[in-house]
Amino acid sequence: MKKIKYSDNSYANYKFGIRLQRGESKSELFTESADNFNKLYEEIKRFCVLPKFAKKYKVLTKFKSANGAHLYKCFRFSDSTQYCVKIVDKYALSE
Amino acid sequence: MLRETSILRRVDHPSIVKLYEVYEDESNVFLVYELLQGKDLRSKLSELLCLDEKSLSDCLWKLLHGLAHLHSRNIMHKDLRLENIFLRAPTSLTDACISNFNLADFTDPSKCIGPAALLPPAKPNYKKYG
Numbered sequence: 001m002k003k004i005k006y007s008d009n010s011y012a013n014y015k016f017g018i019r020l021q022r023g024e025s026k027s028e029l030f031t032e033s034a035d036n037f038n039k040l041y042e043e044i045k046r047f048c049v050l051p052k053f054a055k056k057y058k059v060l061t062k063f064k065s066a067n068g069a070h071l072y073k074c075f076r077f078s079d080s081t082q083y084c085v086k087i088v089d090k091y092a093l094s095e
Numbered sequence: 096m097l098r099e100t101s102i103l104r105r106v107d108h109p110s111i112v113k114l115y116e117v118y119e120d121e122s123n124v125f126l127v128y129e130l131l132q133g134k135d136l137r138s139k140l141s142e143l144l145c146l147d148e149k150s151l152s153d154c155l156w157k158l159l160h161g162l163a164h165l166h167s168r169n170i171m172h173k174d175l176r177l178e179n180i181f182l183r184a185p186t187s188l189t190d191a192c193i194s195n196f197n198l199a200d201f202t203d204p205s206k207c208i209g210p211a212a213l214l215p216p217a218k219p220n221y222k223k224y225g
Contacts, residue, residue, distance in 0.1 A: 045116060046104055046114075046115075046116075047104055048117070049117050049118070049119045050116055050117065050118050050119075051118065051119070051120070052118070052120075053118035053119075053120060053123075053125045054120070056118075057125075057127075069096075073130065074127070076127075081130075082130045083115065083127050083128065083129065083130050084127075084128040084129065084130045084131065085125055085126065085127050085128065086125070086126040086128065087123055087124070087125055087126075088096060088123065088124045088125075088126070089122065089123055090122055090123060090124060091122065
């Protein structure tokens with residue numbers, strides 16, 4: 001599931017929207033207020049695969065690596081806090 | 096790894112590590128967890144010379160709550176040991192957190208999997224587990 005957030009659209013009343021996309025199929029959700037949108041966005045975010053990691057985070061230090069996965073300490077620009085990020089190489093995966 | 100993310104998306108509990116976001120690009124998958132400031136429980140315990148009963152019981156109580164939360168959702172951690180329990184704060188022992196869901200799975204009573212050294216000795220006879 002991929003999500004693209006976009007705010008301006010031709011529908012005058014429904015200015016805030018989320019597009020969910022998986023392969024060929026996609027669906028779009030709209031809401032009228034920014035508050036509703038943010039609530040919805042936070043709820044749905046947990047269940048989505050998001051794009052553009054490199055734009056939103058800065059990788060700081062590496063602190064552990066175990067069986068193909070590396071743990072990094074990362075800084076998120078939007079709320080300026082640090083997170084622990086596990087980065088997995090897709091080609092190293094057997095599943 | 097897919098199973099790990101689907102499990103962590105399903106649980107929400109203060110004593111279980113939080114998975115905030117999942118990113119993907121052409122060659123990598125990024126799993127964004129909360130940053131746990133403290134050490135794992137094994138190195139913390141070997142550092143401490145003595146422990147008071149109160150903080151230890153608090154710590155265990157919270158961990159058991161987390162574990163009960165997992166089991167109530169039919170999830171087995173299957174790799175629960177001191178190295179996989181981390182502390183949120185570097186100093187206090189009370190805010191512990193279960194992490195490393197690499198081996199975790201939804202409950203299947205016919206299987207018994209875990210690190211060899213930590214398996215119960217009667218393993219071959221175990222018909223039910225978890």
